[in-house]
Amino acid sequence: MPPKTNTFGLSAPAGADGGSAGSSGAVRPDGAAQFLPLYQQIKSLLTQSLEAGEWKPGEVIPSEMELAARFRVSQGTVRKAIDELAKENLVVRRQGKGTFVASHNDEPRKGFKFMRLMADDGRALTTQSDILDCRRLRAPADVARQLDLKVGESVVQLRRLLSINDRPGVLDEIWLPGSIFRGLTADKLTGYKGPLYGLFEKEYGTRMVRADERLKAVSADAGSAQSLGVEVGAPLLLIERIAYTYLDRPVEFRRGLYVTREHHYHNEVS
Amino acid sequence: MPPKTNTFGLSAPAGADGGSAGSSGAVRPDGAAQFLPLYQQIKSLLTQSLEAGEWKPGEVIPSEMELAARFRVSQGTVRKAIDELAKENLVVRRQGKGTFVASHNDEPRKGFKFMRLMADDGRALTTQSDILDCRRLRAPADVARQLDLKVGESVVQLRRLLSINDRPGVLDEIWLPGSIFRGLTADKLTGYKGPLYGLFEKEYGTRMVRADERLKAVSADAGSAQSLGVEVGAPLLLIERIAYTYLDRPVEFRRGLYVTREHHYHNEVS
DNA sequence: TAGTGGTCTAGACCACCGT
DNA sequence: CGGTGGTCTAGACCACTAA
Numbered sequence: 001m002p003p004k005t006n007t008f009g010l011s012a013p014a015g016a017d018g019g020s021a022g023s024s025g026a027v028r029p030d031g032a033a034q035f036l037p038l039y040q041q042i043k044s045l046l047t048q049s050l051e052a053g054e055w056k057p058g059e060v061i062p063s064e065m066e067l068a069a070r071f072r073v074s075q076g077t078v079r080k081a082i083d084e085l086a087k088e089n090l091v092v093r094r095q096g097k098g099t100f101v102a103s104h105n106d107e108p109r110k111g112f113k114f115m116r117l118m119a120d121d122g123r124a125l126t127t128q129s130d131i132l133d134c135r136r137l138r139a140p141a142d143v144a145r146q147l148d149l150k151v152g153e154s155v156v157q158l159r160r161l162l163s164i165n166d167r168p169g170v171l172d173e174i175w176l177p178g179s180i181f182r183g184l185t186a187d188k189l190t191g192y193k194g195p196l197y198g199l200f201e202k203e204y205g206t207r208m209v210r211a212d213e214r215l216k217a218v219s220a221d222a223g224s225a226q227s228l229g230v231e232v233g234a235p236l237l238l239i240e241r242i243a244y245t246y247l248d249r250p251v252e253f254r255r256g257l258y259v260t261r262e263h264h265y266h267n268e269v270s
Numbered sequence: 271m272p273p274k275t276n277t278f279g280l281s282a283p284a285g286a287d288g289g290s291a292g293s294s295g296a297v298r299p300d301g302a303a304q305f306l307p308l309y310q311q312i313k314s315l316l317t318q319s320l321e322a323g324e325w326k327p328g329e330v331i332p333s334e335m336e337l338a339a340r341f342r343v344s345q346g347t348v349r350k351a352i353d354e355l356a357k358e359n360l361v362v363r364r365q366g367k368g369t370f371v372a373s374h375n376d377e378p379r380k381g382f383k384f385m386r387l388m389a390d391d392g393r394a395l396t397t398q399s400d401i402l403d404c405r406r407l408r409a410p411a412d413v414a415r416q417l418d419l420k421v422g423e424s425v426v427q428l429r430r431l432l433s434i435n436d437r438p439g440v441l442d443e444i445w446l447p448g449s450i451f452r453g454l455t456a457d458k459l460t461g462y463k464g465p466l467y468g469l470f471e472k473e474y475g476t477r478m479v480r481a482d483e484r485l486k487a488v489s490a491d492a493g494s495a496q497s498l499g500v501e502v503g504a505p506l507l508l509i510e511r512i513a514y515t516y517l518d519r520p521v522e523f524r525r526g527l528y529v530t531r532e533h534h535y536h537n538e539v540s
Numbered sequence: 541t542a543g544t545g546g547t548c549t550a551g552a553c554c555a556c557c558g559t
Numbered sequence: 560c561g562g563t564g565g566t567c568t569a570g571a572c573c574a575c576t577a578a
Contacts, residue, residue: 089540114539116539118484210540213538214535215537216535217488218487235489237486237487264486265486266484267537269384270358270359
């Protein structure tokens with residue numbers, strides 16, 4: 001039985017011939033070889049489906065057997081693809097139930113942890129978000145560069161104060177692409193309980209999946225000192241973040257000033 | 271064929287019976303069930319061998335087939351165990367050659383990256399380490415707690431200045447258990463080129479495998495200001511690190527002050 | 541050429557979940 | 560009970576490496 005190409009551009013390992021396919025992956029009969037292992041191609045296809053919204057956050061994706069049938073590969077190959085997606089927190093497996101698209105709304109304190117601030121004494125911290133500002137502007141050069149936009153394109157600028165245990169803790173300045181976050185207003189933000197990223201994924205179909213952060217120590221200027229209730233010149237932790245959705249598209253640039261008198265940023269390195 | 275126990279405390283899935291074993295793993299006939307999947311038990315055994323020094327950093331470990339024979343499991347099961355070790359950077363796989371114990375000495379800029387400081391402009395940075403101090407003392411309470419020692423036990427205190435591109439960049443205070451780092455002196459440290467952790471693993475048989483870090487912004491006091499060439503009160507990034515070797519044993523406590531005028535701490539969060 | 545890790549398959553049994 | 564993910568096996572072919 002000769003190899004055939006299914007509708008997804010994957011080679012079909014010819015039903016029940018006992019398996020084959022080497023590490024360079026499937027070679028398409030049209031000559032455009034994809035020098036990638038099958039499971040990585042499948043991972044890529046699944047990621048595209050996630051990006052396209054075929055399955056939304058919180059929903060089940062098809063079972064491994066179904067996907068294996070759809071892609072004409074064995075269950076083990078699909079499994080390996082999903083394994084990687086699960087390790088990257090794009091998806092959550094639940095034994096006996098299925099595999100679900102990860103969400104910032106369900107299961108608090110599971111999966112992604114973008115907030116890495118912890119109390120020095122280890123106690124839990126309650127947070128409250130106050131929106132100071134929500135404006136639409138034309139992207140300044142630095143923001144445009146971080147968000148992969150052209151200078152002058154529409155962006156949403158958002159400023160907010162995060163209080164920790166009822167004391168000012170973080171002053172954030174958040175930039176979002178205007179084209180994605182169309183109806184975003186201070187009202188919508190204020191009226192929403194739960195994490196910002198939960199709102200973004202629910203109302204604007206954009207799920208934050210990964211982020212790069214840069215940390216520095218800086219001194220408080222007059223404005224931030226007043227907002228945060230510290231003295232001018234007090235040391236603050238500056239965190240710049242670029243957050244990405246599926247397919248490594250940058251969709252948020254954030255600059256935050258953190259009071260670290262009784263808190264710290266935690267990281268595990270290996 | 272009844273299950274039998276091999277010399278490693280693993281149940282033997284009875285040679286060529288076609289495979290079985292559920293997700294609760296092997297059950298030992300002596301009644302002391304290990305409710306762990308086989309591959310996790312093997313991962314654990316391999317880690318113990320690494321800790322015991324059966325294979326040293328840079329050396330090859332036995333092939334997957336050999337290990338499968340030793341543990342009386344299939345190659346696939348060994349593979350999954352090694353997969354996890356590789357993902358945790360305990361070993362490095364090299365196709366066609368074998369699997370090697372990871373080392374801080376070989377292949378610079380591969381595997382572990384404990385140094386997460388980067389130049390703001392993205393350029394490479396050259397570092398030079400100057401040992402200021404190397405003393406043996408009795409552990410203060412906080413250090414003892416972090417290193418899991420008793421107060422008053424012998425520890426080595428090490429202070430050093432890390433210069434970045436020929437300018438003072440990091441002032442480190444490093445605490446190590448005296449029982450492990452017996453012959454450590456300033457001379458040995460000064461006479462060694464390469465990363466500190468490379469010396470530790472080579473001369474003292476202790477390999478740093480993982481670390482927890484806590485970051486804060488602080489103000490420079492008189493002493494650190496002078497050492498780092500900044501003004502008193504200047505903002506500095508304080509990083510406290512607990513580094514662990516195999517089996518989660520803490521073996522280093524480090525407190526570092528970082529000048530982040532032209533550099534930043536980089537982190538990827540997901 | 542022989543040995544290593546890398547990929548893929550097919551089929552089995554298990555634990556968990558809902559009905 | 561049937562369906563789901565979780566584990567384990569056995570055997571095949573591939574790509575890379577070194578002798």
